[in-house]
Amino acid sequence: MKPVNFDYYAPSSVDEALDTLAELGYDGKVLAGGQSLIAAMNFRMARPSALVDLNNVAELSYIKPTADGGLAIGTMTRVSTVEHNQDVIQRFPLLVEVAKFIAHPQIRRRGTFGGAIAHADPAGQLPSISMVMNMQALIKGKGTERWVAAPDLIIGPFMTVIEPNEMLAELVIKPHPPRTGAKYVQVSRQSGGYAQSAVASIVTLDENEICKDVHMVLMSVAEVPILSEKAREILIGNKPSKDAIEAVAEAASTSEIDPASDLHASADYRRSITRVLIVRSLTEAFERAKRGGK
């Protein structure tokens, strides 16, 4: 359990990092918090020939409120920083709720917000949350910059559209409309463990208690996180009644997911709890929407 030989670069600015990545091309791999990459390297499942360590790039670590009421989060911001940031707590309590489920405090102190998203682990919470919140990802290369919406960023298990000579620099979250509520729920065998299934919902109500908008992501029940179409079909324009929510749970858990059996859970069980979690997530999200997001 020792990694193979690799070159190590520790740039101190974004420009220097991008120069290094451009030079290295396919040989380079960005090191952020290292909570997944280092373990994979120790198992020799990942064998990058060079690491570009961003931990000395101070300018990548920040949480900035945006003028429209959203937030911009630098890629190297630690998950624990996000978890305890007042602007995050005020504007996007869902992120705080989710952060508590990400492994353990020690890992959250090292693991980074952008690193987790760029890693695109289908069992990781943050890639799913980036999708359901429709975060905008800023991808930088040497002399290039492009914006990609999170649902388009992640294209497969551990796969994104980020090129080897690029890096994820920032994530921008747009503010929620008024009367928006959100709820994350998961079932895992242990606290801090991988979820056997998880659901996050963000719902918006109009003044007549009609569902104006809904985004729901289903995690750990397919190769990639699933953004539910059924939830939108069934709920938008309708009252989010118990029956309607049950209908979403039934439709989504039977037709939108493709859970696998593994050591920790059978596919059947995963399907069954996904149904339960959809009901719990949507029900609470709508309750929170009624209370103005609280």
Add this chain to the structure above:
Amino acid sequence: MTGKYFGNPIKRLEDKQLLTGNAKYIDDIEVPGQLHAAFLRSDFAHARILKIDVSEALKRPGVVAVYTAEDFGDFWKPGPLQVPPPTAIPGSKFNARTLVPIAKDKIRYSGEVLAVVIAESRYIAEDAFDDIIVDVESLPAVVDLEKAWEDSSVLVHDDLPSNMAALVTQEVGNYEEAKKKADVVVARRMLIEHVAGAAMENRGFLASWDDQNQVMTIWANTQSPLTVRGSVSRALGLAESQVHVITPAIGGGFGPKVMTSLTDDVLLPWISKQLKRPIKWVEDRRENFLATTSERDQVHHCEIALKKDGTILGFKDVFYHNTGAYDSYGMTVPLNTQTHIISNYRVPNFYTQIRMVFTNQMVVTPVRGAGRSEGVFAMERMLDFAAKEMGLSPIEIRRKNLLRADELPLATGITGQDFVKNTLDSGDYLGNFEKCLQAIEYDKFIKETQPKAQKEGKRLGIGVVAFTEGTAVGPYEGCKVTVSTSGKVTMTTGYSSQGQAHYTVFAQIIADQLNVKVEDVKVITGDTNHFAWGAGTFASRGATLVGTAALLASQKVRAKIFSTASKALGVPEDQVELGEGSVSIKGKPDSAIPLGTLAAMANPMRGVIEPGVEPGLEATAYYGPPHGSTGCGAMGVILSIDEETCKPVLEKMVIVDDCGTMINPLIVDGQLQGGISMGIGNTLYERLVYDENGQLLTASFMDYLMPLATDMPKKLEIIHNHAESSLKLNPLGIKGVGEAGAIPPGPAIVQAIEDAFADKGVEILETNLSPSSIYGYLKKVEHK
């Protein structure tokens, strides 16, 4: 017996070193010139080796040597039987196929070592794996225990007619006759899952041959340094005095570190001698999961025969026990299972058969609980099934059959791991159980708490079980106690320590006898140049065996203090007073001589000491019990379970334990807590899973779930219930407690989960449950 220190909950003396990160573990040790070893391990579980080509690896810069089995010549041979076969049991069959240090011709489990790479760093050694070409002919793997037993099975050892490693039958009374008289007979097949020892620190071994002095120094985090010294000296043709085994600070043992004759302790000393360089190997977690020993993994076919009123007439248990690819550790685990099946209850007729079977899996040796938990699980579960069938409560059936204090001592007639017929020495088994029922508020739970929760749509369940813990088996242990001229006291023992607080409890015993401060007693464990007699750390035997030896040795030193002081002070011994750290004439504090000065007087540089008197304030003592002593207790669990997600939460646990006299109640509580967490882990989280090809699917903590702090019960109550009849087997009245906590959580939690779903008639026939498997059980009854 309570003294200034003995019996008191003083804090552990070793903790400062451990908690401040100043303890020196094996990986912290650097010997000048040290090389590193890495073991290339087989990906195949069962295969014939055609060719291993290491020529490319030898060319890699930094690689010093690469060895395969052939390179060891005559030195390669199957290892010794670490525990002898059960000759004490008539009619038993045992096929010894002992561990080989490195695979030759045939691979018998995934993870078996194929090549040893020695390099300037561990990194380079692992890089060299990529250069080694292994050509094998893959064979079907033997994985399933019951299928492996059949004559038609593929063979793990080609020279045996079957995969039978052992067949041991023991019977007291006559089960078949009892069955004829029974009103009710209940039969079930149950699975005991395979789990790891998973100490925080993995194995490690550093061998350093000193060619000038012709001495082999070995640092090993072993539970049995004297076994290592013996086997290394025999293998290399050295005198035992030429082999010095040192155990550094050790991060947990739990059983697997007792195993020797693995690749590290056999081959690395030989290689160090060849290369004349120190060689270090520290096992990584993947290796630990794959190739170090593990335990449990049994299939039980049980039958219980009862009278209408619930009285047990007889019990039968034919069980398959997986020994893995080799059986060097003999039959300790299944023999423990046999003794513990009936060790709580009145069972007049008992038939038990071990079918120990070879498989293409890693070797099975004791892991905390060590067969006891399996036996207790089988009996406790069968009582639950019988109670249900007869319409009795699980409490009634236990009350009726639990042994009462006045029935002990009781010879069960079953021979145990120590090859001695098991005697239940003392304890109040029924009393433990009743105390547990009170503490868990059983009646209130059944009458009020559970029905009320049910009305609110919440599912709660309760489970209460009894258990015993066979501990403190022979042969013996010993120690030497010395008073230094500084007045400090040193105790040395061959016993090795893996975190059990030996440095505190032995010091407590000695400090009281010699009237010194406990922190002035320095305990040295597991260094063969200090003390070279003993068996090893296992079977919860340290406190009883080494503790008693410490008492006996310090009593001898105490006597010598009095005789020496009598001469020095010029008064008869009965006029000598032993104060804290000094001796004086009674009533004359001015006459005080510090203990250190007295030690110097006992070892004069001039003059003479009388014939027959040994110099110094020092004595050695040994203690071996006539048979093991049996701890006992009961456990109650209340849990809640989310019906939709099937996730259980442990609301409350109670353990009642009788481990005899406690040297230090704080440390006893710590042992119980640690054991309970292991029992919880074994029941709800931990599981080693092999697929049909013999591949271990759980070779990291990502897949093998260890119990976490957050998985512990919301409330845990520990009740010490030392029977009046307390043990008279040894002078301190101590029994072991190291494994107690790990034994009852399995059957207690499973019973509680069944109870939570009592209306659905769920019946659970295995030790290990996940929310998903509980969901599976519920689905099964719904579809009935």
